[in-house]
Each structure stands twice: as structure tokens, then as C-alpha cells.
Amino acid sequence: MNLFLDTVRGSAGRQTPIWIMRQAGRYLPEYRKIKERATFLEMTHDPALAAEITLQPLRRFPLDAAIIFSDIMTPLEALGIPVDFTPGPVIREPLRSRAAIEALALRDEVAPFVGEALRIVRAALTGEVALIGFAGAPLTLAAYLVEGGGSKEYEHFRRFLRSEPAAMHLLLEKLTDLTIRYLQMQIASGAQAVQLFDSWAGLHDLRTYREYGLPYNARILAALADAGAARIYFALGAAHLLEAVAELPADAVGIDWRTDLAAARAALPGKALQGNLDPALLFADHSAIAAEARRILDQGNGGAHVFNLGHGIWPATPIDAVAHLVETVHAYRRP
């Protein structure tokens, strides 16, 4: 009996669990203190450090789940792709040819240090707090790999997809294989739920998503069906993709702050929903935060609902706003 896991799997009781995307991160002074002496790569690669950062928010707030501290780019080094963080991800040699994609091959075990961090965290958590692993969706990883880093328009990536569709599919195949292996390892190491982050799915129209996104996401999620972990899919800016997302073999779907939970509920029958307070709302006064949280909680009724922000928490977020939010969600009782 775990409130978060039960809810992700579709059971809708009177209480709503809460965790917060990027809850282990820069808005916490204790995280910033670690960051003074370690680079981002060191923090994600050192299991003890990653586990410590994962646990930090749990010591402050009675959250219902921990999410392992890592990055969606982390498994790529097993494909021989070094990623720098400045602080956003930078790919030294962007993949812009079929030959470069053909040359990609699994060289190492996929991020075993993440597995080790998961084991440390799992041992430190009580059974009431669930442990979430995660990975990036292939189409989102491909966006970074072809573009060379973050971008507003992802012009290189979108051009490559249009001009070299077969090479793009080959890249997505390889990323899918990598991701399945990575998430299976995370589950074997203690992750009780996994979230597939498709941060850039929303760049694409529905037809393009159906060709380049959906089948790969579906293959990953299906491969985990019997692995024993709950499966969450989260795409950003994806209101126009919900009819395809509904077809994914996921237990729950994360909804960004822009999409109305009631609209998502109607579009995603049978899925638990996760979300979706605007991270900017945590800068409003406490009464406005509570009012908006309750509105979202009300909207979440009619099915299983895990409370979360609609996107990662921002570095400047006041700690007391987070505490107030968690309290508000936990005090709420569904009708």
C-alpha cells in the first residue's frame, strides 16, 4: 500500500499524492551547497552524491515520491556520446549524417552508477515513499543530439528529420533500445515507477509525432509492462497530441501547466493524470497558491490524480511556497 504507486496505477482514493518535477535541485540551499564543490557531471555520476541530492527534498517536505537525481542525457555516454553541461546539455559533435548515426553502438553498461544511486536511495526510504526512475524519450533525445544542445526552434533537428527520414528512424531505433535497457536496469535497481520525459514532443504536429514519436515511446513502455514498475509518460506542450498519447501503454500521463486537467481527463480515458500547477504560481502569495492548487485538485477528481507541477520547479522558487503547496495538497480530501 503506497499512495503514490496505487494512484499512478489508477486507484482513486480520498487522498492525492504529490511529488514535484526537479524537486531535487537548484531551489534548495542544501543542493546549491553541494553544487559549489561538484560539477553537474560529478553529481550525476557519483552514486552517493546523487542519492544524497535525491533525498534532500524528502527531509524538508513530506513528499510521496523521490525521483532519482540524474539527467535525461546521462545514458548517452554508453553510446559513445559525451555530453557537457554549460549548464544546458551540449553535444560536442552533433549527429547530422547517416554515417554518424550508423556508427553509434552500445559500448558500455548503461549508466551503472544510476543503478547504484537507486539502490542507496531505496534503502534509505520508508515504504511510504515511492522511488521514481526516468529516461528521456527517443524523439526528445534525438532533438538534442542532432541540434547539438537546447534551442528555440530546433532547426537542424527538424531539417534533418525532413531531409533524412530513414536516418532519423535509425537513430530513434538505437535510442529506443538504449532506453529500454536503461529503464530495465533502473527498475531492477529499485525504481518502482519510471517516467519517460518527452520534453520536445510538442515541437511536432500530430502526424509527425505519430510517425517519429509514438511508436518508439510505445515500444519502450510495452517492454516494461512486466518489469513491475508503474509507467508515466510526460510530454510538454502536447495538448495537440493527446489523442496519440492516449494510445501509449502508460499507466499515467503527466500534463503540463498549459493543458486543462479536465480536458486531459476526457482525452485520456483509463489513464491516471499527473500535474499540473504552473511553476510560476509558486511566486504568488500563499492564498493564491492554495486556491490554484485546490482548483487543480478539484479538476483531478473523476479519476486517479497525482499532484505535481506542470513543469520542473524553478531555481528561484521560495521554499515556504513549496511547503505550503505540499500541505495544501495533503489536507485536501477528494469527495
Add this chain to the structure above:
Amino acid sequence: MNLFLDTVRGSAGRQTPIWIMRQAGRYLPEYRKIKERATFLEMTHDPALAAEITLQPLRRFPLDAAIIFSDIMTPLEALGIPVDFTPGPVIREPLRSRAAIEALALRDEVAPFVGEALRIVRAALTGEVALIGFAGAPLTLAAYLVEGGGSKEYEHFRRFLRSEPAAMHLLLEKLTDLTIRYLQMQIASGAQAVQLFDSWAGLHDLRTYREYGLPYNARILAALADAGAARIYFALGAAHLLEAVAELPADAVGIDWRTDLAAARAALPGKALQGNLDPALLFADHSAIAAEARRILDQGNGGAHVFNLGHGIWPATPIDAVAHLVETVHAYRRP
């Protein structure tokens, strides 16, 4: 009788007009040549140069409309806000206090050089080619003004909106007054249609858009009802906002490449639609471009449809792809 203007106003004949967002710009060698000797500010402020750039694409392609070469930030200098372009807009002193917003006042005539450029272009065009003026929507201008420039998340802006809602409304009021004056001047100077660009509307959820976007956009568009120009509203990433957009007093709505035209048609009864080929498709081979253009043309049936890209054309776009697109659209006959 003008194909573009008739279509924007809702008449659906057998032929589909086409123009292209950012058609006067960096993908044209003749534009890049001017850019070698003039800064972006010089190009937008010199009426003869702006008119020349506006006309450049018309000499290459039989487009159905010209859009004045300018920038959505251009009218802000009349409020005493200098904008640099590096190349994106940079606000030297971002507006982050109520006092800074209260101090904003109209100091000059709003961009009279844009009016002069419109007069030059209007005189140079035949009656078959319509002339479009434009402005930025208040909520989008406010995003740049508070953030200080372009951004992925617009954290400063979204925080300010949540923490200082009254000051945000005051800013939006002032930007609305400025925009009405600016667009009235453009229409008086020869613009036969105006497009309100709400590039960052999609950052917001529906409730926030209904409070901070919709009323100001509606006031601008309503103020132009009797000015004699057709009114187009274009928001990016706004699939989740269409039910509010449907309420705007606009003749036509621009649809970005992500939103299915058929879905937009259903959500926007009585509006002409404009769009929505993915700019990345212009890097595919010619047969793929034609196939996708025809698919969009087919989807545009069932109401008035102006063909366009779903976002501004990219600098690296091959010229012959544009020519092929325009030809394909003009060869199409609606059933």
C-alpha cells in the same frame, strides 16, 4: 476583388491565396546583401529600405500578399523603450517594477517611418497583391519587456505576472493603447490587412490567457472593426487556447504547424484559417513538399483558407523549395 483579402474576409472560392511569414527576410540572397551594409534597426527605420525589402520576395514569387518589413518591437521606442537586436530583441532595462511600468508614456508619434514604408510599398504594388501590416500582441510584447529578451521559459515574466498581477494589467493596458494607435496608423498608411502576432500566447494556460491575453487582443481587434482592414490573429503553440481565440473579433486566425487545420476549423467557426505548413518541410524533397501542401489544402476545404507556413520561414530555406510551394498552392483548385 483581391484573392487574399476576399479569402481573409471569409469568401471561399476555388483558388487559395498564399503568403509566407517572414517572406521578406534572411532566406533571400538579396536581403542578405542589404544586411551586409545595414543593421536591423537601420533596415526597419529607413522607409525606402524597409519598402525595398518588403518588395523583394514579390519579385521572385507570385505571392498574393506583401507584409511590411518591420519587427513587433518597433513601436516600443515611442514608449521610451530602446530595443537592441543581437539578433534577437534585447531590452536594456527590463520592466520589473510597478514604478517602471507607471513611468511608461507615449513620447512620440508611433513609428511614423513604418507608415511611410507602407505608403511606398502600396504605391509599388498592383491591386492584385494585398498589403499586410502587423503588430505584436500585448501579452507577447510584455513577455519580452519583463524578461529583457527572448527566453525558453520566460521565468521573470511569468513570475512578475503571478506576483504583480495589477502591474501586469497596467502594462498590458498601455501596450494595448499603443498597439491600437500603431495599427490604425498602418491602416491609414495603406495596410489592407493587419496581423496581430501573439508569439508567446502558448506559454499560458487557458485561464491565464483569458485574463491577460484575450481581453486586450479583443480590444485591439474591436477598435479596428471600422478601419477598413481585414484582421488576422496568430498565436503560436495555442492548440489549448482555441476556444478563447474563437471569441476574438478577428476575420482570420493563423494556425501554427502543430495544430491540425481540420481541428482548428472545428474550433473556430466563422473564421478564415491561415496556415500551416511546417517550415522544416521546405527541406524535404519537392514531391514531399507538394504532397504535404496538398494535404493542407485539402484540410483547408470547408471554409476560407489562406495558405501560409505554420511559422516564419527559416533562413537556410532553399529558394527553389519556396518557388515549388507557391506553384503547388496556385495550381490547386478547391472542389
